[in-house]
Amino acid sequence: xxxxxxxxxxxxxxxxxxxxxxxxxxxxxxxxxxxxxxxxxxxxxxxxxxxxxxxxxxxxxxxxxxxxxxxxxxxxxxxxxxxxxxxxxxxxxxxxxxxxxxxxxxxxxxxxxxxxxxxxxxxxxxxxxxxxxxxxxxxxx
Numbered sequence: 001x002x003x004x005x006x007x008x009x010x011x012x013x014x015x016x017x018x019x020x021x022x023x024x025x026x027x028x029x030x031x032x033x034x035x036x037x038x039x040x041x042x043x044x045x046x047x048x049x050x051x052x053x054x055x056x057x058x059x060x061x062x063x064x065x066x067x068x069x070x071x072x073x074x075x076x077x078x079x080x081x082x083x084x085x086x087x088x089x090x091x092x093x094x095x096x097x098x099x100x101x102x103x104x105x106x107x108x109x110x111x112x113x114x115x116x117x118x119x120x121x122x123x124x125x126x127x128x129x130x131x132x133x134x135x136x137x138x139x140x141x
Contacts, residue, residue: 003032008069012036012130021129035070035129063113064121065135071102073109073122073134085135089117097135100128115139 003025015023015036025032067073075083075098085097091111098109098120115137122134 003030008032008034008130016131033070035127036131061139062118063111063115063137063139064133065097065109065111065137067100067109067122067128067130067132067134069100069102069107070129071100071107071127073124073126073128073132074099074101074106075120075122075124077106083120085111085117085120087117087119091115091117091137098122109134111135111137113137113139 011023011034015021015034021036023032023034025034077084077099083098085091085095091097092114093111095111096108097111097117099106100109118136118138120135122128122132128134
C-alpha cells in the first residue's frame with residue numbers, strides 16, 4: 001500500500017512532538033526516510049555561552065518557507081545559473097524559493113506569503129527534512 005502525503009505529514013508531527021528527528025520505513029517496492037529539523041544543535045566541543053542580559057522581547061513577524069519533504073536543498077534549478085531568490089528580493093505568495101531533490105525528483109518550496117526575502121537559511125546541497133526552514137520572508141506592511 002503506498003504511503004500518502006497526509007501520512008507523512010502526520011508522522012512528521014509525531015516525530016517532532018516526541019523529540020525524534022529521523023525515521024526510516026522500508027517495505028517491498030517503497031521506502032521512506034523522514035528527517036525532522038529539531039533546531040540548532042550545539043557542537044560537543046563548544047563552550048557554553050555566558051548568560052545574556054535580559055532584553056525586551058522583539059516581535060518577529062517573519063514568515064518562513066519550509067521544506068515539505070526530505071531530501072537535498074537546491075537554491076537554483078540544475079539547468080540555471082541564478083538562484084530562485086536572493087536576499088532583498090521582493091516576492092509574491094506562491095513564488096518558488098528553492099527545490100528539494102529526492103532521488104531524480106525535484107519538489108518545489110514555495111513562499112507562503114508575499115514579502116521581501118530576509119535570508120536564505122538553508123545551504124545548497126544540505127540535507128533537509130519535513131519542516132526545515134528554507135527562506136525567511138519579511139511580509140509587506
